[in-house]
Amino acid sequence: MKPLILTLRRNDHGRIDVSPLTPDKLHGMNRDAVAAIRLQCGRRRVRVDTLFEITGRGARRVEIRRSTDQLFRIGFRMRSGTLEVRGHAGDNLGERMEGGEIRVRGDAGEWVGASMGGGLIDVSGCVGHRIGAALPGQLTGMKDGLILIAGDAGDRAGERMRAGTIVVLGNSGPWLAHRMAAGTIIVMGRSGAHAGIGMKRGTILMGRKPLLPPVGFRAAGTLKMEFLRLLFKQLGGTRTSMAMFRGFGPEAIRLAGDLTAGGKGEILILLNARAGAAT
Amino acid sequence: MRINGVHIDDTFAEAFPMKATRLIITAMTLKWAYRAANSLTGFASSVIACGCEADIERELLPEETPDGRPGIAVIIFAMSRKQLVEQVRRRVGQSVMTTATSACFAGSRSDDVIPLGKSLRYFGDGYQISKKVNGVRYWRIPVMHGEFLCEDTTGVVPAIGGGNFLVMAKTSRHGLAACERAVVAIRAVHGAVTTFPGGIVGSGSKVGSKYRFMPASTNEVFCPTLKGQVTSLLSAEVGSVLEIVIDGLNEAAIREAMCAGIRAVCKFGPGKGIYRIGAGNYGGKLGPFHFHLWDILN
Numbered sequence: 001m002k003p004l005i006l007t008l009r010r011n012d013h014g015r016i017d018v019s020p021l022t023p024d025k026l027h028g029m030n031r032d033a034v035a036a037i038r039l040q041c042g043r044r045r046v047r048v049d050t051l052f053e054i055t056g057r058g059a060r061r062v063e064i065r066r067s068t069d070q071l072f073r074i075g076f077r078m079r080s081g082t083l084e085v086r087g088h089a090g091d092n093l094g095e096r097m098e099g100g101e102i103r104v105r106g107d108a109g110e111w112v113g114a115s116m117g118g119g120l121i122d123v124s125g126c127v128g129h130r131i132g133a134a135l136p137g138q139l140t141g142m143k144d145g146l147i148l149i150a151g152d153a154g155d156r157a158g159e160r161m162r163a164g165t166i167v168v169l170g171n172s173g174p175w176l177a178h179r180m181a182a183g184t185i186i187v188m189g190r191s192g193a194h195a196g197i198g199m200k201r202g203t204i205l206m207g208r209k210p211l212l213p214p215v216g217f218r219a220a221g222t223l224k225m226e227f228l229r230l231l232f233k234q235l236g237g238t239r240t241s242m243a244m245f246r247g248f249g250p251e252a253i254r255l256a257g258d259l260t261a262g263g264k265g266e267i268l269i270l271l272n273a274r275a276g277a278a279t
Numbered sequence: 280m281r282i283n284g285v286h287i288d289d290t291f292a293e294a295f296p297m298k299a300t301r302l303i304i305t306a307m308t309l310k311w312a313y314r315a316a317n318s319l320t321g322f323a324s325s326v327i328a329c330g331c332e333a334d335i336e337r338e339l340l341p342e343e344t345p346d347g348r349p350g351i352a353v354i355i356f357a358m359s360r361k362q363l364v365e366q367v368r369r370r371v372g373q374s375v376m377t378t379a380t381s382a383c384f385a386g387s388r389s390d391d392v393i394p395l396g397k398s399l400r401y402f403g404d405g406y407q408i409s410k411k412v413n414g415v416r417y418w419r420i421p422v423m424h425g426e427f428l429c430e431d432t433t434g435v436v437p438a439i440g441g442g443n444f445l446v447m448a449k450t451s452r453h454g455l456a457a458c459e460r461a462v463v464a465i466r467a468v469h470g471a472v473t474t475f476p477g478g479i480v481g482s483g484s485k486v487g488s489k490y491r492f493m494p495a496s497t498n499e500v501f502c503p504t505l506k507g508q509v510t511s512l513l514s515a516e517v518g519s520v521l522e523i524v525i526d527g528l529n530e531a532a533i534r535e536a537m538c539a540g541i542r543a544v545c546k547f548g549p550g551k552g553i554y555r556i557g558a559g560n561y562g563g564k565l566g567p568f569h570f571h572l573w574d575i576l577n
Binding site: 233 | 345346347348380382406408409410411412413417419425426428
């Protein structure tokens with residue numbers, strides 16, 4: 001089935017809330033029905049066909065072309081289908097998403113996958129602060145699903161995260177996994193200060209040693225973590241960009257913590273990540 | 280019907296419904312995966328007294344296993360889902376988890392699942408860690424060799440137990456030689472296993488007994504030493520009867536396995552002491568699945 005293509009016209013409207021434009025909501029709609037949807041632009045509500053050129057009809061696959069960081073809440077509460085974004089995405093990409101797949105060929109703003117409950121978000125560029133984190137006023141962040149970031153991530157990635165997996169191939173900012181309840185975060189580049197502070201359970205995998213030793217963690221030494229074989233094999237098959245994980249081994253330095261929050265979390269610093277990446 | 284001079288009886292093998300699950304056992308080396316698998320499938324020849332029937336299905340290459348290590352696929356069959364739950368918990372807990380460097384994963388997917396790591400995780404005494412990867416939950420249980428990694432649940436599928444055929448030979452030596460070849464041929468069939476020692480039954484049974492407490496007893500009509508004493512189904516030249524019992528995940532797997540096994544036996548022919556092929560037919564008392572030998576071989 002052909003995808004529904006929404007090409008952004010010249011945007012004079014400022015930030016546009018595109019939360020109604022998800023494949024599951026648009027599926028089965030004809031072109032006129034899609035065109036008549038009104039999107040919130042500041043204090044006004046503007047028809048979709050005023051903002052976008054529309055090609056095709058509501059389908060399981062939707063493409064947003066010429067996207068900019070002015071489009072926010074892309075894939076909000078999305079449950080199924082594929083949403084491809086060509087260009088940059090604004091804040092709150094995939095917020096409270098439950099299923100399906102979002103691919104962004106560019107950068108994305110803050111709160112990517114905030115409080116998401118399932119599905120896959122794949123960003124080819126960098127992202128802002130608080131990916132997979134809890135939304136303001138909520139106690140839990142990401143509850144399931146997978147977020148893949150090919151570039152860097154901002155501060156507080158995975159804050160209050162409950163489950164699921166975040167993979168950052170670049171660097172991450174400070175306060176990584178702050179108050180994390182469970183789940184897995186992989187950062188292949190450098191991690192900022194205060195990683196894992198307040199984490200109760202869960203796993204942080206680091207491709208490189210942090211610049212500062214994590215506070216509240218105690219070393220368990222260098223170990224073969226057999227679980228990593230499984231994780232790397234499964235991740236390696238997810239995306240072409242993740243194929244590098246197939247070359248990684250299970251050897252890691254294990255740090256248990258945060259001891260002030262129960263100490264059932266862990267930071268694993270991979271020993272052969274760089275060699276694996278080279279292969 | 281005759282194949283290579285071996286007479287094929289016009290009869291059917293009677294089989295019964297079971298519940299089954301396939302498990303994948305991995306370890307640092309194939310040798311240690313085999314040790315775990317052999318221990319798990321030990322004393323699992325018949326549900327009559329073992330609680331379940333289990334056997335190794337095949338070796339798995341590292342590419343075929345979830346953690347990329349060498350592995351073994353085993354299939355466990357039980358008469359009910361409840362029995363299967365209990366047998367999986369006991370056998371994986373005592374045979375796989377205790378094997379150094381081992382891990383255990385589900386090998387069959389189904390909407391109906393039973394606990395695997397879900398019940399074994401308590402061994403971690405609160406230090407166990409749950410991980411969800413690609414939508415599948417695993418348990419990391421800290422143990423003295425490192426971590427025992429185990430999938431949360433495994434799928435239960437309807438299966439069939441008791442597909443069989445009887446090999447009537449001049450002597451046990453002749454019968455065993457042919458049956459060993461048959462077991463090798465059956466092992467090539469995916470989804471079918473032979474759960475008895477070496478895949479061969481030396482003491483095939485009938486349903487019931489003159490003793491009330493015995494659910495099964497010797498099948499006297501096929502016992503060579505009782506010729507003349509009972510209404511024997513054996514001719515004068517038959518001195519040994521061996522049975523091959525096949526459990527399978529579906530009818531097609533059992534049919535294919537029976538066909539492969541019988542044809543392998545028939546290659547020996549009367550010249551090498553193989554005279555006749557029969558089947559365990561209990562007049563409909565055992566189960567609803569009937570595998571007619573002539574149909575299978577045609």
